[in-house]
Amino acid sequence: MDPDLVLLLNGIVSGLLLGGLYAAAASGLAVSFGMLDIVNIAHPALMVMGAFTVVLIGTTLGLDPLLVAVLQAPLFYLLGIAIYGVYHHFFERRGEEALQGLAFFFGVMFIIEVGLVMGFGPEQRFLDPPYAFTTLRLGEIDLPLRMLAPALLALAALGLLYLYLRRSFTGLAIAAVAQDAEALRLMAVDPVRIKRLAFGISVALASIAGGALVVVQPVEPSSGQIFIGRVFAICIMGGMASLPGCLIAALLFGVVENVTATFYGPSWSPAVAFGWLLLVLAFRPQGLFGKAA
């Protein structure tokens, strides 16, 4: 085969795998930002924090990073509930979420990032599982397990979340609170409780995304910054509250970014990603798959 074509094919395939990681990172935001209308810009920072605790626990106990990520997810759920408690008490209840709430999450993001620098030092951390250096080959196409395993975990988490939101009563209530919190109150469901629960889930997803992140690449405390644009871009392109939209946008995003990196060098890929977000914001704010407002 033509070497350029092989390069392109490989770029697309590993872009899809990378998109799996992005889907994990963005799905939590689709819940908090998309459904609950809470602009949690600290989400990527929470993900990086998850990655650091995965490294810490995984190295100490000799466990697989993806397994640790799933095991620590309940703790992140509790953390999410605590954060939402503070947010609701001080901002949402007073109706001051716009300016002060944004500043609050920005502060939380900054506290996490600087806290990680103080706790772990500014250098990169990594934890390679045993399968990190194995690569499956399908003809001309490489499927590195380092990318495949996190992508599969992300897909599984997304699938479970989708089923939960579609099938269970609380899941439906989460979808309902996004549309009309007052109506939910009339059905004898406490919207604040539902939002607390949903925000907890979104932070638990950040933990899983953190585990996936640390398998794919080494992490440093400032890794979250570049993810802010990515996850918000994916979330907005996917139409905010839609999980399938989020997944498709994430895969597309991964492919575009990876193909750019393959052909023009990795230092250009963030500009493409963020430039794309700016264009989407300017011309299709309802997302690629969303309906016009």
Place this chain on the structure above:
Amino acid sequence: MSATEDHVAGRPAIDRPAAALATASRVAPPPRHLLFWLAAAGLGAALVVGLRMIGNEYGYFAGYFILQYIVLASAWNILGGYAGYVNFGAAGFMAAGAYTAIALRKATGLDLLPGIVAAAAVAGLLGLGTGYLTLRLRGVFFSIATLCLAVVLQTLVVNWDYVGGSRGAYIVRPREVPPFVSYGEYMFVVMLVLAILAVGISRTVELTRLGRGLQAIRDNERAAEAMGVPTLRLKLIATTLCGALMGVAGAPLPYYSGYLNPEAAFSLAYAVNAIAMPLIGGAGSWLGPVIGAVLLGGLQQAATVTISSALNLWIVGWMLVIFVAVAPRGILGWFRKRT
């Protein structure tokens, strides 16, 4: 902040901008512009004389640090405090100014003062562009776009070899600039003039129709629009002004430190300080960012010297979170009568 902020969220929102306009014109004292400029000039002269009598280079260094944040925080306040649009990209605009100054010097050999003017123009255009692209959407999208703009600009600068790329750029500092005792004093005086201008501009904005229109936008944009406030035009003026002032804050940075790399220029610390200072001092008033910058800037200088630089940034983060939660009107809010 005006009295309208005290309205409970459940109240009908339609009367709020009208009330804001009414209270603003009723409560605001007759603008004493001449007095303000004279007082500012007097205070500035006193600072210069005082620092020269102390005669310590570190005094100029710390003074520059705080003054630069007064410019940055006042710039943020024009858009964030008056209009309620949160700009996360302060570092991006500031670095745009800094790199404009570097590029101008490399291309034409022009010095700091033309660099500041060019930085204002470039960063102002950048602000206008960002505003034009995103201000038709909800405020949140503007905030996210500014955050992304900073990353896009950083990528561009890292890949732009002409200004040093990721290696950074050097500017050879002259040992002495004639009327001043040292280069440090020269930089301090330049920043002092810029800070007085920035505060004066933000005060003028606050006391004119522009500021009242922006406040009406903050309180209820739709109602403001319905009352005939030209919201998009006012917001575009505000983003341009805000971007230009942030660029101005950044332009002397390479001259001040002698070396600038993208990592330092785009540091998140600028963005977080630009938000924390007005909010802690009291957003929505020209004095708030000044109080916040003096307090937080002074605290950071003290903490950097005595403790560590990571810890002092951590303290800023915590202060931001605690203040927005417990004292949403900032320090000025404590002294204001609640109506």
